[in-house]
Amino acid sequence: MQETISNDVSVLAAERVSKSFGNVPVLFSVSFDICAGEVHALIGENGAGKSTLMKILSGFLETTSGAIRLDGQEISLPPDGQAEALGIVLIHQELNLAEQMTVAENIYLGRELTQHGFINSSEMARRASAMFAEFGLDISPSARISDLSIAQKQMVEIVKAISRNARVLIMDEPTAVLTEAETELFFKQVRKLKAGGTAIVFVSHKLHEVKEIADRVTILRDGQWITTKSVEEFTLDSMAQMMVGRELSDFYPPMNEADVDAEIVLETRNLNTKNLKDISFRLRKGEVLGFAGLIGSGRTELFEAICSLEERQGGAVQVSGKQADFRSPAEARDAGIVYLTKDRKAKGLLMEQGMRPNMTLFALPKFTRRFMLDRAAEQTALERGIRRFDIRARNPNCRTRELSGGNQQKLLLAKIMEAEPRIVIIDEPTRGIDVGTKQQIYHFIAALAAEGMSVVVISSEMPEIIGICHRVLVMRSGRITGELTGDAINENEIVRFAAGLKEERAHG
Amino acid sequence: QEKIKIGVSYPTPTHAWAAGMNWHAEKAEERLEALYPDVDLILVNSPDPGAQASALEDLVSVHQIDALVVLPFESEPLTDPVLNVKKSGALITVVDRGLSQPGIEDIYVAGNNPELGRVSAVYMKSRLKDGDNIVVLRGIPTLIDNERFDAFMAEIEGSGINVLDHKHANWNRDDGFEVMQDFLSRFPDIDAVWAQDDDIAIGVVAALKQAGRDGNGMFVVGGAGMKETIKSIMDGDELVPVDVLYPPAMIATAMDVTVAAFKSNGPVAGRYILGATLITPENAASFYFPDSPF
């Protein structure tokens, strides 16, 4: 059945690998191999076991049974990233950077360049600079990680991994937080590596990316190997279908017409912050408003400023016609406006806590009765959230860190929705979420809007923006540069506004 | 006109006895400066031996003192720093704790630690008989504590009085209370307590009263001469019938003598050892200073 494995060319291979966490099996006799000079994509639903398999292949996890072969030789990989010495590098699904250290320090962490026993900082900075330049990125090697946006951090991770000149480069959802422009830059490098003979594993939920970059595709479902085929043998639909195990029709929900006369629920006038200049826009009741833009265009900052998560430097915000100068995120929440962060690990969830405390944390005042926490109500909320967002945890008592990335994202979404907001701002709503669940979330958003809730979608996935938004605002360099409505929303226009090739006075 | 500058250095008061000393030092400063306008007394206190060594350096380098009155935190570590002060030409008066090297000080004023232990033991022997049991609560582990304790044990030796155990109560009321509580739980038969210090004694008395074991001729001997203790001796308290003097006012004596070295026409250099008097209801009144914090 494993006809695709041909041991003579594969660099790294897993043979009948099984893995259990405690008594919970998550991989069942999976085989997988990577050849030099190819991109092998691994896809599957959230919790299918992709990240687990990637960690096994790079030595971060041990197998329960089965073998790992490097160049055909059975090997037991050393733990904690020491497999790097064997030429195997993993980009983790979650960021792994030391926040207080600089970009260059992070890139060279663990293998600093030295000269006479001393660290050669200038050389490392120079090389890092050169790599960023080659990438077409503008990130200063001396910038501190904590000052970067999450997309920039992801690019640092990528550059860090690529700089290690690995034979096998395993990338777990590297593009989840990237915009298409960055993804393109990234793919350029991937093709270059591929041409140089590097074996590359690519995990992504963005199937069009898989279609674009991969040579072979393996599909996992519920920890089981489903198939491995050349990418030509798949269409986007067939990939999705095989992953989810059912047909995916109506990927995007039918869009009900936006009511242009609906009341304005949120309005900003000449809002300024450190990086934003004169932002004015309006959000109507029942509207799904998209925000597009490149890395660092300021979309996140805008809404964090509105919700008092970031400092504001003037300008006015009105919610339902009333002045709304929230002094704390709690005030914003109580006024019915909530913001869902895209940085789930650092800002979204308490990784060491269970699902229940996370689920109710944002709306906790709702769960008190006579000054006590109402644990029964919390439990109900958890069960509701699990049902509503299809959160799949094999063990409901597990800590959040043990959930798969996509399921964490769903938990985050459920957490925010517990506050029953009137206006919800979702930053990268489907970051790391599989196509099946994506579809559910899109329908969910549409349903919210139909019920009269207003939704702001900040997304770097163009199809998503185009598929579910009534109206799209494009940001660039801290300003709104364009507005697109209805049928005028298309990829071309968005890109032109985002890249600065076109600009109009936004009137929101 | 050039003033006569006298530095006075002693440990930061952390217990009542030292506070009493501080009070007497401040009173003496007031009195002497009023009496002699050309005398400037500079009082500094330090929380540990290192800090006191530093303070001595500062007295020389900044204040350029003509004389030093010093109650050393500990003898050994301060011997050299005091020697350095002496080398600057200042007159040296050492109080209470002698330096480890003889001949540095011009004047020495001190209480008598071994004598305190001995006098306490003599009193114990006068009240107890062969086979009676006592417990001992000691101070902070230091030379002073050792001197008092060793002299006490030497005097008790051969009397037939059993010292059941001795623990450090650190010249502290709380520790005295807790150690005594534990002694009381541990030993069903205790006839008397040597608490060595009036602060410890207060804790011991509280523990005895709590356990209801303050009768049957039980008594506690403290030491130093705290005003409350002396008051209760005057009032005829059975539980704390006597006290052994170790006067905090010795610092004032030392300051007087030091000033006298500049002002008097008689010779003042020499050793002034104050006795470890047994304070009893009869003589208590003459050791009672109601205004002192101690």
Added chain:
Amino acid sequence: MADIMTNQVTGARTTTMDFKTYGPAVALLLLCVIGFMLNPAFLSEGNITNLLTRSAFIGIIAVGATFVITAGGIDLSVGSMAAVIAGVMIIVMNNSIDTFGTGATTVLIGCGFSILLGLGAGWINGMLTTKGKIEAFIVTLGTMGIFRSLVTYFADGGTLSLNHDVRGTYRPVYYDSILGLPFPVWVFIAVSVAGWILLNRTTFGRYCTAIGSNEAVAKYSAIKVDRIKTWTYVLQGLCVAMATIIYVPRLGSASSSTGVLWELEAIAAVIIGGTVLKGGYGRIGGTIIGALILTTIGNILNFTDVISNYLNGTMQGLIIIVAVLLQRSDWSRRASPKN
């Protein structure tokens, strides 16, 4: 299948948690056995009562410290705070006698002052930490010095003593028993129960844990981080005030040596009890056992003369380390990565 799995996992989880939970209790039990073997009087009713009463001070303070530490802070000033509160209480009561006599009114005024001072001192620590954005370690190291020197100043370096008659009125608060348990023990129990409920059953406790686990997540979860953190210090102040209220009638005095090192004892009790110093996980029950362990060590050392007096500190240090080693299990591995 998933069902069975889940149960199995829950089982596994429970065992590790249990060891964690019972670790300190096992250590305490062991200590008691040792104590009994050294001297059977260790388990006498009188000694057990003494032990519990003594633990009350540190225990009550440590309950407050559990909140501060769970929320990722630290308070080094509690010992000095207790001293200065005790000092001011005594001064206030002594000065109230002329107006209010030596009865309960005066004592109540003293207690009221104590509570106010505790809240105020805690509030200052909290505001300096949150609004002043200074690290808690430095803030409370500073206030520790300040409080300590203030009580020395008030006492003129010596001892502040409560008027004899007021002490008579106040005395029962330390020395009297209700249903066989001394009053301080009841207060300890009450504070512990209240602390447990507050930490485990209210939003405040949940927020403390969240802030200690990840301040940014807490902020994005609409938690008023600064306010909650300040409250933990205020709560700590309140606990110190309560401990002081039952401390003062014991000897009726306060001096600059009152409460020295209580901060380290309180923090040690909290950590021995299983609370994580970096925050994010707190256990009131553990804290209480931790406080009992510390007092028991001291008590046992007074019960034997096998060990040189000078080596008491060595025994204490060893026992603390071993007690924590006993319950280390794989927790620290789990807790060590900061994210």
Added chain:
Amino acid sequence: MADIMTNQVTGARTTTMDFKTYGPAVALLLLCVIGFMLNPAFLSEGNITNLLTRSAFIGIIAVGATFVITAGGIDLSVGSMAAVIAGVMIIVMNNSIDTFGTGATTVLIGCGFSILLGLGAGWINGMLTTKGKIEAFIVTLGTMGIFRSLVTYFADGGTLSLNHDVRGTYRPVYYDSILGLPFPVWVFIAVSVAGWILLNRTTFGRYCTAIGSNEAVAKYSAIKVDRIKTWTYVLQGLCVAMATIIYVPRLGSASSSTGVLWELEAIAAVIIGGTVLKGGYGRIGGTIIGALILTTIGNILNFTDVISNYLNGTMQGLIIIVAVLLQRSDWSRRASPKN
């Protein structure tokens, strides 16, 4: 576009960093001005020399503490460690006299022992923390008690004194000057420079920062986390040993009160200097200024009798808090999320 953004970020950063960097220096300068105004003799050569020499002890220890703290640990045992090392050194030297006389050999043997003991004590702290997986706070609180009681035991509760003749040989190490600077100051300078290089220019320093910043990331970068952490404690032990080597000839003795509270002073120096207590950011230069600030405060308070002696602690506390307030900038906000 991205260009503008990045530059803005970098620009903003530099200003904050500068304030951060110069904050402690500004505080020190202010203190010196105050000292001079109180008494011009403050700036006399004699006083400056005294001040620098005194800072050397705490300064050298604090350089070690900078590594421990940068790597996310803490060491509360340094003061007691200094005491016990001093004690053993003295015992060893006194016992060597019979064989080696009172000359330099004996002193060198003493110093060698000091270094060995420092390394050993540090190694124990490190192993208990990393292999024993006990929180550093508890480990070093335990060893603090152990070391302190050991020195009391060795000294039989009293003071251990160095033989008079050996002291004569050893004395210059504290009291002599080279090129106008006392020997301890030279040692301080050497340790500081070595520490600066180690922290900022070697992989060891880089790894300390990485571990303190995020242990999981460090581990995944194939850094031997436990080993590096252990080394920070060993380094701390070495620094304590060196401080002790220049401390012993000063007073020629050791007792149970040697080095009391040095741990808090060292940690305070480190944090006043701008190192982050939670780890991940360390500054040797700042630490040195922090040590100077602390000594200067004590020095200034010895210079004036305007303030009641009892209030010294209050002044110290206030000055420490204000010094840190001066440099708080927005750093703590940035550093606080543990991410």
